[in-house]
Amino acid sequence: MASTQERDEREHVTEDTSTRIGDDLARTLEQAARDLLERGEEEGVEHTLALVVRGAIQTVPHVEQAGISLVEEGRRVEAHVPSDDVVRRIDELQNELGEGPCLDSIWYEQRTVIDDMSEAEHRWPRYAKAAQDLGIGSLMSFQLFAQRGSAGALNLYASRPHVFDESTTDAGRLFAAQAALVLHGAQRIQGLHTALESRDVIGQAKGILMERFGVGQAQAFSMLVESSQNTNMKLVKVAEWLTGEAEKKGRSGNR
Template sequence: MASTQERDEPEHVTQDATERVGEDMAGTLEQAARDLLDRGEEGVEHTLRLVVRGAIQTVPHVEEAGISLVEDGRRVESYVPSSDIVQQIDELQNDLGEGPCLDSIWHEQRTVVDDMAEADHRWPRYARAARELGIGSLMSFQLFAERGSAGALNLYASQPHVFDESTADAGRLFAAQAALVLHGAQRIQGLHTALASRDVIGQAKGILMERFGVGQAQAFSMLVESSQNTNMKLAKVAEWLAGEVEKKGAHRRS
């Protein structure tokens, strides 16, 4: 809740502060994007770490932060938490099946708890346990929720009544930008997977071309037909074929 002094500040002061937060966010996320491209396969985890660190540094009153991701189910995984407390909070929500991060991931785009002492009616077991861990207030922002995958950026403070509407807006803007960076990181990771699949498919095509004396197009058609007949993805069929050839080669050498 904002104090009288804060409400009486000139409008241009608030605007200047908001602009500074925006500049800090932009700089942090630009650095995350650059580091992501430099680090390759390590990029996703490194980017998440930068997002958490940047949120603590740029969003007013935030003391702890973490990103919760869910893949193929409802279990929350805590990624690059800023402290053991954040890790415990995510595990707590898994154990209890309730909490603001779960709500943000599955039901709401933004969850703000102004005072954890007043949240017993919503999450009776979680609120009590969070207070015992020293959490006074929190904000949770949905990063994405699609195709069985979901995530949230969670920001914590030890004191209640520190996250007013302007602070929540800053957190929302940061979360929106963080979601874009995370999406880019996951997309790059997917490209690495696609390249690996392409390599193994090429290897499998070469095996079929040599074994049956066929061309590239015919070898690829053989892989596609095998994929359809076995109800396996094309890359999995190629992996199996390459693996079988490698096993036979190792057996002959021994």
């Protein structure tokens, strides 16, 4: 049995490792925040996802590849900013086979850790074999968020089995928690931009109708709503069509 001194030494090493990982994580997230501020909001969600993936590879010990899986329409999982083609292929396989750790993390579990892919065949028989053929020895998958209409996972991979211990799992979990907050913020910003753009184009369309038919704002908006209902098109699409037609006529009149 290990002596008290040996146990204390191991615990001290673990604490030192956790502290170092925490410091690395803090620096990585601070750099990501600076990059976002310097580049501006036009980079959008994809740029934020790329920062998360790169930071995870740099920060979490033994992680060689990483990617983010996000659920698109029809519950299809899409690979975003994968570190290489293997990660992209892994997400494609899970869609094709309907099984895999990333899917489980997204829909059922907060995290999935596979220490040895060769021992996961009883859980995902087809996926586990395919992942091994692609050179995956172990993996960690952490749920980023799961809410109505939106879900995702941060997926971390290593070529060798038995490399993800408790400290690396904790580091991955902490990174995923922070990454989820950053991603949520970026998505909200993108959503606000979309809403503002929609409001602007609807306002332009209202102005066109007001000028063309001599009506007020409320009547112009009612005309847009009625057109949307009659054509089964979204209101913003009707507005985009109307403003586009007005621009075409404007260009023709200037010739």
